[in-house]
Amino acid sequence: MAMRTRVTDMFGIELPIFAFSHCRDVVAAVSRAGGMGVLGALYFTPEELEMELKWIDDHVDGKPYGVDVVMPASYEGADFAPEELVSRLQGMIPEGHRQFVEDLLAGHGVPPLSEDADPGKVLLGWTDATARPQVEVALRHPIALLANALGPPPADVVELAHAKGVKVAALASTPRHAVKQVEVGVDVVVAQGTEAGGHTGEISTMVLIPQVVDAVDVPVLAAGGIGGGRQMAAGMALGAEGVWTGSIWLTVEEADTPELAKSRILAATSRDTVRSRSWTGKPARLLRNEWTDAWEAANSPGTLPMPLQFMLVSDALRRIGRSDAAELATFPAGQIIGTMNQVKSARDVVFEMVEEYIEAVGRLGGITES
Numbered sequence: 001m002a003m004r005t006r007v008t009d010m011f012g013i014e015l016p017i018f019a020f021s022h023c024r025d026v027v028a029a030v031s032r033a034g035g036m037g038v039l040g041a042l043y044f045t046p047e048e049l050e051m052e053l054k055w056i057d058d059h060v061d062g063k064p065y066g067v068d069v070v071m072p073a074s075y076e077g078a079d080f081a082p083e084e085l086v087s088r089l090q091g092m093i094p095e096g097h098r099q100f101v102e103d104l105l106a107g108h109g110v111p112p113l114s115e116d117a118d119p120g121k122v123l124l125g126w127t128d129a130t131a132r133p134q135v136e137v138a139l140r141h142p143i144a145l146l147a148n149a150l151g152p153p154p155a156d157v158v159e160l161a162h163a164k165g166v167k168v169a170a171l172a173s174t175p176r177h178a179v180k181q182v183e184v185g186v187d188v189v190v191a192q193g194t195e196a197g198g199h200t201g202e203i204s205t206m207v208l209i210p211q212v213v214d215a216v217d218v219p220v221l222a223a224g225g226i227g228g229g230r231q232m233a234a235g236m237a238l239g240a241e242g243v244w245t246g247s248i249w250l251t252v253e254e255a256d257t258p259e260l261a262k263s264r265i266l267a268a269t270s271r272d273t274v275r276s277r278s279w280t281g282k283p284a285r286l287l288r289n290e291w292t293d294a295w296e297a298a299n300s301p302g303t304l305p306m307p308l309q310f311m312l313v314s315d316a317l318r319r320i321g322r323s324d325a326a327e328l329a330t331f332p333a334g335q336i337i338g339t340m341n342q343v344k345s346a347r348d349v350v351f352e353m354v355e356e357y358i359e360a361v362g363r364l365g366g367i368t369e370s
């Protein structure tokens with residue numbers, strides 16, 4: 001069964017189902033199933049990204065796939081020279097914040113990292129300086145789509161992509177963002193409602209999609225809270241020409257999600273997430289737990305702006321991940337996790353979504369009397 005919208009035509013795909021994942025196996029599996037996998041580049045160095053994309057090229061059977069980078073429209077240190085970026089940013093983290101994190105970990109018995117632990121990554125791809133090399137790597141591969149989170153991508157990056165025949169998408173959480181993105185040349189807008197996992201705005205998917213569809217003339221993908229065919233049908237009814245999903249891939253067989261997060265997500269209800277700045281400094285929907293609560297408590301020093309907050313907490317999160325303090329282990333996840341109770345293959349998730357979509361649309365068709 002194939003579906004046809006401007007988006008399926010644009011990418012030559014059978015199903016307008018986009019799967020955002022940091023896991024290459026998920027990306028390749030969804031593209032092979034007829035949708036389009038999009039690899040989140042954020043956690044990878046340029047060298048690592050090169051290896052991931054080479055692997056995808058070898059496992060995607062020639063089907064189209066995409067890469068997602070995070071080039072925020074605003075962040076601290078945007079005007080610092082790349083070679084002094086990390087040290088100058090480190091110097092901007094107040095001692096009181098470092099002490100708060102140490103006290104929180106000590107209170108939960110979280111040990112320090114072992115001496116031989118790898119140094120970890122403090123900045124990741126979420127600055128212009130760290131995301132550009134990722135874009136360069138991505139554009140050397142046969143990608144069909146370059147997506148950007150947290151604002152319109154820089155105009156020159158859009159041009160670079162277009163010069164290679166690569167379409168550009170960007171995530172928007174308000175109609176105003178969507179218009180700005182189209183102004184810089186974005187080909188597809190991902191309208192993402194507040195239900196979504198990861199960085200997210202305040203407007204719900206149900207309210208946001210029609211506003212974005214009315215504000216722009218490029219195709220819109222519905223995102224935030226889409227886990228099955230009924231939600232897909234709803235998104236399409238609201239005017240979207242496809243769906244963009246993230247959370248549902250966290251618990252598929254292929255996913256490399258940390259075991260602790262996977263088991264918590266499988267057991268969680270839709271009330272177990274919270275929009276919190278405690279991970280990166282910008283509001284992101286995370287599994288709610290003692291970590292997110294601590295940053296809201298009366299003794300919290302408050303969070304720091306991006307990218308300082310992640311620099312402050314990245315080692316702490318690694319220490320928590322290696323300890324028994326499961327109550328502190330947080331992870332980005334959306335409200336749809338309340339319906340994710342079973343591990344399935346990525347292919348089954350795609351096909352079940354399509355089956356349920358057909359059933360939902362058929363039922364709606366039966367409601368109207370001529």
Ligand SMILES: Cc1cc2nc3c(=O)[nH]c(=O)nc-3n(C[C@H](O)[C@H](O)[C@H](O)COP(=O)(O)O)c2cc1C
Pocket residue numbers: 020040041042068069070147148149150171192195196197198199223224225226244245246247248331332333334335336
């Ligand atoms: C674990 C996780 C990490 C995410 N990281 C990114 C990211 O790096 N870049 C991005 O554009 N979107 C990111 N997102 C958002 C997704 O692209 C997508 O818009 C969102 O998951 C859709 O809502 P859903 O989670 O309800 O499916 C992330 C989502 C999750 C769940």
